[in-house]
Amino acid sequence: MTSLPGAKEVWRASAPLKVKFFFWLALHGRLWTAEHRMRHGLQQNNDCALCDQAVESTDYLLASCVFTREVWHRLLAHIGFQHLCPSDDSSLVDWWQQTRAQVPDAFRRGFDTLVLLVSWEVWKERNRRTFDGNNKTPAQVLALIRDDS
Structure with missing residues (x-):
């Protein structure tokens, strides 16, 4: 049995359980992104909502x-x-694992928590745009992340 990279770190992060579960789904490629919904015939295009x-x-x-x-x-x-910062061709798991290796040991759990919270807020912004037609700027999303942390 192979282990999913980052799985242990997700559950050790200091984030709400719903955020950990969301990120665990992201690591498994189970989020209902536009690509996923289009593949299942639930929408017409697969463009990034952000x-x-x-x-x-x-x-x-x-x-x-x-x-x-x-x-x-x-x-x-x-x-x-x-x-x-991630690059324009980063995969989530690879970027996270490579970046956390550059963070001093004492700050890794905090960094893991930050990755989960940023991903959660980005996902929520994507959902606001997709389902509510409500757009926030990166600065406004950053303010939400600060409030949550």
């Missing part, structure tokens, strides 16, 4: 999307770690 520039897959939405990367850049720039 940037409308690429196919909305879990990896794209939570790591590679321009909107998501701007949120990460704003957040990490405050603490001088903007060099840890």
Whole structure:
């Protein structure tokens, strides 16, 4: 039996259980993104709800999307770690695991929690845009992340 990379870290993070479960689903590729819904005939296109520039897959939405990367850049720039931002071709698990290895041991659990909370807020913003027609800016999403943490 092989273990999913990051599975243990998800459950050790200091985040609400619903956020941990959401991220666990993301690690397994089980989020109902536009790509997933289109594949099941539930919508006509698979464009990213946040940037409308690429196919909305879990990896794209939570790591590679321009909107998501701007949120990460704003957040990490405050603490001088903007060099840890995901790139435009990052996969969620690979970026998270490689980046957490660069974070000092004493801060890893906090970083894991941050990854989960940022992903959760990005997902909620995507849902606001998809289902409510309500858009927030990266700065507003960052403010929500700060409030949650």
